[in-house]
Amino acid sequence: METLNHDIIIVGAGIAGLRAAIAAAEVSNKIDVAVLSKVYPIRSHSVCAQGGTAATLREGDSYDLHAWDTVKGSDFLADQDVVEFFVKQAPREVITLEHWGCPWSRTDDGKINQRPFGGHSFPRACFAADMTGLTEMHTLYGRAIVQENITFYNEWFVTSLIVEDNIAKGLTAIELRTGEMQALRAKAIIMATGGYARIYLFTTFSHTATGDGMTIAYRAGVPLKDMEFVQFHPTGLVPPGVLITGGARGEGGYLINAEGERFMKRYAPDRMELAPRDIVARAETTEIQEGRGLEGPYGPYIGLDLRHLGEEKINERLPLIRDVAIKLGGVDPVDELIPIKPAAHYSMGGIHANIRTETLASGLYAAGECSCLSAHGANRLGTNSTTDCLVFGSVAGEEAAKHALSSSLRNFSHEIILAEERRIFDGILGSEGDEKVPLIRDEMRRVMGEKVWIYRRGDELESALKEIRQLKRRFKDIRIEDRGRVFNTELVEALQLDFTLDLAEITVTCALDRTESRGAHSRLDHPKREDENWLKHILAYYTKEGPRLEYIPVAITKWPPTMRAY
């Protein structure tokens, strides 16, 4: 098999991946950029983003305020140098997208409109009705496909990174249409593969958002960071888990318990429903646990009340979630409460990278949700992720391009490719056990949902770790029915399960290690935040026996940690 060579390879074609591709290609038209994605770019999970993109654009707002909101929202685990950079770059990205054609919703005088959002002290969420992700993605896609020096490899499933002597040299991927293993070489590689909340059952995530890039980097020796911090979005639609945007609360929606009470006044009396996500998710969970959840055929839930907004406003600002609530939830928000409860939604953790998106391997970069810089620390504010993907997607593209212009392609031995083929086609596709992938997958999700959810406890985490390890052993005994090579989605499911089992193991290990509560990570047996011991990030390195943990400090520039209340 031939090895395909490119200057830059980007894995993942969501907002971060596409933005990086464009940024790299614009540095010079001599640079050749390849984008590999296991789905067609416009199918990426980024299209599901709804609420908005935060940026400081107007009088009355300031970079410092946006940064402070983000740092406080992160429960002081965010690296403040990263945050300060991030908020300053955000406006440029919003305007750039607009110039390419992004249909931002407008104020009466024709400027980009912005709405309030949880955790932000100023209405700075730029939005396109409630389909911000969809419109950003199609704008970026439209820009990328007319760029001559970007090549798309669609439905190519990346299986491993080739890192030798701490240099990222290339990767292996299965071309799904033929089922052939392909090897690619590059001078710089950007990982932009998104999050991994699919380790849970009740999640807002698309089916293929399984965090492949994180595991691939981890197995190549690059550490992951802050993996215990999984964000639970307060408003996942019952029963499917799909996202009902926080913009619904930004536009004035209420959260109601079985007693008809706007219970957030007992948890965040100032911000109410617009408190940060971790606080609202915990509040909802407590309400349900203490018996004040509404009863339904899918179990207890909380009501999201939009009735007082009126049909016109809902149709103008929240058309998607109205349609989704009707088609998938069976309720019309104009006259009924939307049944919601917390859903696994975002991974604050990811591939450890710095403010220039550089990882610890030379020539390897990470941007977007799969990375952890950390811009979001222990809890991300809504509308900051799409901004993160745009800002650091740009940075990654520019950095990778600079690196590519001053480096060369490296060789690696053919034996690496053959070994990878054996691992996958003999070891996984050809495995002659009797375990079924869907069963192991569902078991993993059950364990994570019961023991590694919003409220965690040491003994449950220990038990979860044992069960995940047991599942990893069982995975070695699977049997895949589909033995064909062409477009084998059963093999893809197995490979994704392989990746997510590692991520589950890492998440539980780090959750067990962090004996405090901070941001989205709540320990019932360690309910307080303990800055003295825990104002640091946990790094997880791959070893055969399981993740090896190290610690690095949090970068504090302007804002020493204070009490976090809303």
Next chain:
Amino acid sequence: MVFEKEKSVEFRIHRFNPERNKSYLSTYRVPVRTGMTILDALNYIKDNLDGTLTFRHQCRMGQCGSCGVMVNGKPMLACYTQVLHLGVDILEVEPLSNLPVIKDLVVDVDPFLNKYVEIKPLLIKTDEELKKPTEFIQTPSDFKKYWGTSICTKCSLCYSSCPAAIDIEFLGPSGLATNYRFIVDTRDDGLSERLKDASETIWLCTSCDSCTLNCPKEIDCSTIVVDERSLIVEDGALVPRTTKDVLTNAFKYHNPLGMSPRKRTEWSKGLEIKELPTTGKTDVLYFVGCLPSYDARNQEIAMSIAQIFRKMNVDFAILGNEEWCCGDHLLRLGEKGLFEILAEHNASLFKKYDFNKIVTISPHCYHTFKNDKPYTDIGLNVQHYTQFISEAINNGKLRPVKAIKKKVTYHDPCFLGKRSGIYDEPRDILKSIPGLELVEMGRSKENSFCCGGGAGRIWTEEATPENRPCVNRTKEALELGVEVIVTACPFCVTALEDAVKVLDAEDKLVVKDIAELVKEAI
């Protein structure tokens, strides 16, 4: 996942194994409960019954456009349709049409997505303007002009149901709509470039409305194509010669065929049909239309209906040489000005003369009288002749007694069926004719496949046979083993007969209009 069983539904899935190059059918029984979407069912099958079933899926909420499939002949997003909402116990699931199948329900979407590279889906601005540090100003009302179209997810359901898309050159409904979205975006400066891109293949659209009917984001591609055409027609230079001829004919002679207005009633010579300009008053105004007036084959239909009216003692009259083209095809071609001239003329006659209802031969005349201004300003009582005859049969005023022993199928004309919702009356008529055996085509009712005649294409058709919708449709009928394709539209008759000739199948298949069968049977 464990479900409570509410109903057991049978899934018959049309599969394809690429490694053996084999098409085959797999049947599964799935326990379905409320809330379960088709995608949930497919996942159930893959997880529990057959791991080899292959399909695409991603977001589960209608945003990514991955999961398009055909269910009982209709393209839809698997994730956005609840199984129980379909109200049937057996679901036939196939991959989307018009795109090559890779495996099972997975199709090759590259031919579709490549269209977007052709149309430049980003704002066309000068480099100078792109340097502007603040946003381009755009008011909320300007925003509304294109917002609805900008949420297209490129799911390809429209392309899959499009009869013109059997020609790979066609930009497709979504391609054309996305092009228009930028034309209408007040920030865009690329009008002439974009019109040029569109004008190459935009004329292949027949306004059948399938795209609009199937779009999960409710984008009215069909109307957008007409609006886009009207910009091209206004510009003038990019209109192809064949289309120009049609427009010029209609302007000069008040019919798109370019025939003399004085010969419009030649078909009725010898039948002594009353003419409304002479009598001033009648019960039924029989609006004949251009094709049945001038085209030899369709004149037979005009005569058949007149004879049926006679048999029923209907008090009817025609407008005679004062009748002008109803204007529908010209409207769909984007010539709004010409349409208005024709429509104003006919509308003034409708206001002038005294009658109770209009009965049309052509579904196109019917559709425009019922839906487009200035006709709608008058509030006309209009029926398609199949409604009129069906009523008459129900009331006993018309009795089909002579048997016609033929195996037939019915082709739903787009402007009668999916655009006007008239599916039952033609079928009721056929069922009332003794001896007739009616077999439905796979693509029937709102999934009927266009004959390719609408929006003027009947006169401008230049495609090779394999790219003509009528040939595609006729092949479908031939596979059914029927002797007759029956339809209720003069354009369908013309197009399908042409296809029968092209396929050299004149000894196997005959094309008839419902009126002709009724006349034989009474």
